[in-house]
Amino acid sequence: MQNRPISSRIIYNVIGGSLTLLSLQLPWLTFNGIYTMTLQPGGLYMIAFYWILAGAILSYISRYGGVFTLIGFLAFIATPYGYFGSGPGLLLAFVGALFTFAGARSSIPFYVVKGREVMGGILYSIGFLILLTLTVSMFVYGNFVSAFQKQLIVQLPLVLVGVFMTGLGLRMYLSQEKNQSPIERLNPLT
Numbered sequence: 001m002q003n004r005p006i007s008s009r010i011i012y013n014v015i016g017g018s019l020t021l022l023s024l025q026l027p028w029l030t031f032n033g034i035y036t037m038t039l040q041p042g043g044l045y046m047i048a049f050y051w052i053l054a055g056a057i058l059s060y061i062s063r064y065g066g067v068f069t070l071i072g073f074l075a076f077i078a079t080p081y082g083y084f085g086s087g088p089g090l091l092l093a094f095v096g097a098l099f100t101f102a103g104a105r106s107s108i109p110f111y112v113v114k115g116r117e118v119m120g121g122i123l124y125s126i127g128f129l130i131l132l133t134l135t136v137s138m139f140v141y142g143n144f145v146s147a148f149q150k151q152l153i154v155q156l157p158l159v160l161v162g163v164f165m166t167g168l169g170l171r172m173y174l175s176q177e178k179n180q181s182p183i184e185r186l187n188p189l190t
Contacts, residue, residue, distance in 0.1 A: 007104045020100070054068045127163065130161065
């Protein structure tokens with residue numbers, strides 16, 4: 001088996017995803033330097049929150065998570081409001097998207113044979129938990145059909161990331177090693 005070096009650009013994916021997640025916890029707006037406002041999933045900027053959260057999660061896997069972050073960032077900027085200053089969360093989301101764009105196209109080295117099942121299991125678990133959390137929250141906040149119609153558009157980016165991570169995790173977990181012969185695949189104990 002040939003050892004390929006792991007790209008050093010993966011660290012940009014981690015930094016970008018971490019900065020974007022941190023931006024959701026910091027104030028995005030300040031009114032007169034006193035009152036600060038953060039993005040929340042049930043607040044006025046609900047669409048921006050879910051896009052940015054989906055971008056932060058996807059940033060750990062791929063640089064294309066920065067696209068989700070920028071869409072949420074632009075949805076926040078395009079919303080009409082009167083403010084007198086921007087908070088550190090707004091800046092961190094933008095910097096996080098820039099770091100993510102500088103990152104690797106795919107931060108998971110698919111050529112690593114050992115640990116493929118573990119990494120696939122982790123990705124599957126995270127994706128499944130995202131989908132399960134969104135489904136349970138629809139039941140908690142009303143009946144499923146009306147909540148599904150109202151929340152699906154808002155939570156769509158997070159649903160897409162959950163489906164992508166679940167599928168990618170299953171693909172990694174169930175894929176066979178390419179360097180084994182068919183006989184070795186049938187009898188893994190030898």
